[in-house]
Amino acid sequence: MMKNGIVVVDDDPIIRMDICEMLEEEGYTLAGEAKNGEEAVELVARVKPDLVIMDVKMPVMNGIKAARIIRSMQDTSVLLLTAYSQRELVRDARDAGVAAYLVKPVSEEDLIPAVEIALSQKRRIDSLKQDLERLKQSAEDRKAIEKAKGLLMKAYALEEEEAYRRMREASMSARMPMGRLAELILSDGPEAMSGHGA
Template identity: 65%
Template sequence: MDKTKILLADDDPIIRMDIREMLEERGYRVAGAARNGEEAVELAARLKPDLVLLDVKMPRMSGLKAARLIRRIYDPAIVLVTAYSERDTVREAGEADVSAYLVKPVSELNLFPAIEIALSQQSRIDGLKKALASLERSAEERRTVEKAKGLLMQAHALNEEEAYRFMRGASMDSRLSLGKFAEAVLQEREERMPDKAGNG
């Protein structure tokens, strides 16, 4: 099984080293380590880690701003690390769509639960997105089938059931899904329309 890829970002080299050691001892793969928010965004875009661990206060770009920019590129789990449990920071972390929030000092006791929560939450979000995309594809396919069925009813004086039976049989004969066959019917209709207009 592939190891979970993690990108960590902290301006303190000792903290970066300590966190890297903790992660690698637990079996995670540290794909990269950034010294500031800008580097974190660049590395996240290039390496596409499963989880990004961001210190809030970093030079050049804060962890909060980096989190927002990373979210525009793709959707990893994001854990924010801060020395302060301030209400404003917690609120901003929520607005930045952060998966989990961790208060320093970072130790195995608080690091790994935060990572597991973040990965689990991201997995659920990814699952919901896939389910939604699948529903949207199904709805689009149904609309395409209905359009094609309507064309066949009109062109061949068929009732709805006859048109559907014809489409199902033709899709099986051509080894196409019903949706793909419906697309072919509509495409053929579009290709014929200019000819009819020109001949009319």
């Protein structure tokens, strides 16, 4: 379920310990602890956790500023802890891309569902990103295939269908994806086909 675990950030070591214990009891992996926002940013850049649970009020750099930096670096979910629930805090937290916030003292009944929600948001974002990557790749492949087909048509005076058929056959006999074959044709010229079964 989780790849890189959870980072817990609070300037109070007892609160950190409590939260870490609650998480471990529920079987979550801990990726590290930090005592202020600056340490949190450095730690997150290094361990790339799935989730950061972070206090708002901390010395050196507060949780909202740290959350904003973390969210701009990577898709780590952030769960903020606060001793008070103020309107502008909620707005700032939302603007910083925070998944949720909890009011301290945090109980296990509040923490675990919030962690689950934040992690499921992270999984959804990850899977959307993968889908986008695949779409981008297939669009790039289509462009390359079109260009390579054009090169073959020109080089061997072929009709479009014949050029495409030859590419498909070469792709199948070389057990090479069409996109990869197209890249070869574009980089090495139409002769690249002859080495791949066409």
